[in-house]
Amino acid sequence: IDTFRFEERQLLEYAATLIVDGHHSKALAVVSERGHSFWLDHPGFMNRLAQWEACRFMAELGCLVDEVRSGVKKMSGTASKWVEAYAAKDGWYRVDHAQRSLEAWVVKMEDEPEAGLEKALGLVRRNHETLLEEMAKGFTQALLDSSWSTAGVLQQSAIYPDLVEGRGGRVAYFFVDAMRFEMAVDLVELLQVGEEVRLQPAVGVLPSITAMGMAALLPGASS
Numbered sequence: 001i002d003t004f005r006f007e008e009r010q011l012l013e014y015a016a017t018l019i020v021d022g023h024h025s026k027a028l029a030v031v032s033e034r035g036h037s038f039w040l041d042h043p044g045f046m047n048r049l050a051q052w053e054a055c056r057f058m059a060e061l062g063c064l065v066d067e068v069r070s071g072v073k074k075m076s077g078t079a080s081k082w083v084e085a086y087a088a089k090d091g092w093y094r095v096d097h098a099q100r101s102l103e104a105w106v107v108k109m110e111d112e113p114e115a116g117l118e119k120a121l122g123l124v125r126r127n128h129e130t131l132l133e134e135m136a137k138g139f140t141q142a143l144l145d146s147s148w149s150t151a152g153v154l155q156q157s158a159i160y161p162d163l164v165e166g167r168g169g170r171v172a173y174f175f176v177d178a179m180r181f182e183m184a185v186d187l188v189e190l191l192q193v194g195e196e197v198r199l200q201p202a203v204g205v206l207p208s209i210t211a212m213g214m215a216a217l218l219p220g221a222s223s
Contacts, residue, residue, distance in 0.1 A: 016116035024062030
């Protein structure tokens with residue numbers, strides 16, 4: 001029945017409804033199983049495929065928000081533990097990566113998301129923002145409990161003396177403003193051809209504004 005066009009539209013609406021109802025894994029299964037039918041593989045209907053891809057990104061973000069929220073609620077320990085949980089190989093940063101992937105896709109769509117998807121999009125955005133608030137409150141409390149110390153984690157003001165100054169010879173040192181950790185993960189994947197590639201989180205200075213952050217990366221900042 002894939003050749004009946006109404007089926008494709010009904011399935012997409014069903015997947016969007018599942019997201020709204022909080023069944024993100026089921027929605028993702030629908031997209032994975034039925035996201036390539038006659039009407040979606042046809043070259044003349046690329047705009048339909050874009051709608052399905054948007055649905056997939058929403059479902060993936062919803063799944064990760066649920067997963068990370070569970071981890072945040074169970075989290076206890078020092079501020080350093082929070083950094084480790086976020087930057088681990090399968091860490092919490094993945095939810096922010098999913099959010100960026102979704103927003104990057106939506107902004108380049110030729111057509112606006114359909115009504116059902118628009119509702120789902122608004123919901124997953126709000127859920128992500130709520131999670132960010134919970135993470136911020138939890139990490140701030142952990143900082144207070146740790147006397148504003150993140151033992152064992154690289155400090156932003158120590159990047160130059162610890163990672164740049166001692167390398168010897170000429171070094172290209174790039175300052176990239178507002179580069180989130182999850183964006184660095186993508187960059188590392190692109191740089192795998194390099195002789196030595198390493199990803200390491202660092203704790204930024206406060207207040208976390210451009211003027212302070214850039215100054216903290218300069219020679220002499222550690223003192």
